[in-house]
Amino acid sequence: MTARPRRWLVLALAPLVAVSMLIAPAAPASADPDDSKSATADDGEEDQLLNDVLDSTGRRFVAAKSAVAKSTKTQLALALRVKNAESRRDALLPEVSAVAAQQYRTGGISTMGFLLNTKGPESFLKMAVSLEEINALNDNKLHALYQAIDEVNTEKLHLDQEVKAQQQNLASMRKQKESAENALAKVGGDTVTGGFVLANSPKAAPAPRDSNGDFGPESCSVNDPTTSGCITPRTFHMYKEVKKANFKRFVGCHRNGGPFEHPKGRACDWSLQNSGFAPWHNQDTREYGNNLMAFLVRNADQLGILYVIWNRMIWFPATGWKTYHGPSNHTDHVHVSML
Structure with a gap:
């Protein structure tokens, strides 16, 4: 080279x-x-x-x-x-x-x-x-x-x-x-809501807890604003937070007689109508029920909620959604029971 x-x-x-x-x-x-x-x-x-x-x-x-x-x-x-x-x-x-x-x-x-x-x-x-x-x-x-x-x-x-x-x-x-x-x-997926539910709910102010950080037993000591009966302070707090979240249609809480939480002042039925109760029959009433239910479920820990029933289904914090078999199919109102 x-x-x-x-x-x-x-x-x-x-x-x-x-x-x-x-x-x-x-x-x-x-x-x-x-x-x-x-x-x-x-x-x-x-x-x-x-x-x-x-x-x-x-x-x-x-x-x-x-x-x-x-x-x-x-x-x-x-x-x-x-x-x-x-x-x-x-x-x-x-x-x-x-x-x-x-x-x-x-x-x-x-x-x-x-x-x-x-x-x-x-x-x-x-x-x-x-x-x-x-x-x-x-x-x-x-x-x-x-x-x-x-x-x-x-x-x-x-x-x-x-x-x-x-x-x-x-x-x-x-x-x-x-x-x-x-x-x-x-919030129940398509089974409960059909997907017609807001992606987010307002944040509820937390209910008072006892010195151990728990929701202890409460007596029916507050005048029920929806009836002539009484409700617990925790139920009254939930009632005010739901109203503050702009769910202002008809609601009834205390009810005499029967088992469960209504006679104890620890439950409310939130109607889809401005007065009385009637099953959801259009997009407005269904979305109102869906969004009200979602608000309660998403804020269950802050409010001290025991369970929620809506549209033939029941929700417990520990188990999630299950099919509900009861005297009412809860298509005309959202039921919430408190601890």
Whole structure:
């Protein structure tokens, strides 16, 4: 092989050794979602129905999953480009090694020495052209290789960041979707509400507890604002919180005779009508019952609720929703009993 100029060799040797370390495959990106943040509805979802929130979160889940799949496909294509760049690098290394060996054997031939080692003007000109071509060829090869390696490294870095972000987004969407599904299940799902229930309810002020932090027994000591009877302080607190949450249609609490909580002042029946009781028969009455029930269930711990009955189903804090078989199917009112 014809000796290369020392200037090109010095510039070429060190970078080519170094780049073999720069383009080693990067470790796969992994999702690192922030588990400390629970998925909640956006501020703009306060008045949305819960099934609408489920639909939107589900769509975002699918979109995030699709984006991750697209990023993964792009990553495979990029890995092929890295492999091609490595092949081009490996093809160039023997030439550089040959140049280095030649330089070692000859002790280095200067450019002037290379050009003067001719037998005439015509030979000198040919060697000058050859030297220029050799330099241009090697410089172009190095430039192309460095450019490809820089491009691959940059794109791979961006892709790793993209995949990581999409995996985090996918985990977040999955968590949000599960949270919405759990929220729907808490208020009875489609069985009780048909999905026509607000995604969120107002927060009720907590009822007073005893020194142990429990809801201890209370007597029927407060005048019932709905009848001539009495109710417990905890029931009265619940009554005021429901009214404050804008559920202001007809309600009856104390009722004489019979078992369960009404005679004890620990229960109220919230009608769907402005007066009297009648089964839900349109979207307005059904949504009113659904949303009133959801308010009670979501605030059960704050208010000290024992159970809620609505639309043929009964809810206990410990067991969730069960089918209710009783004298009333509770399609005309929401029943709530207090501890």
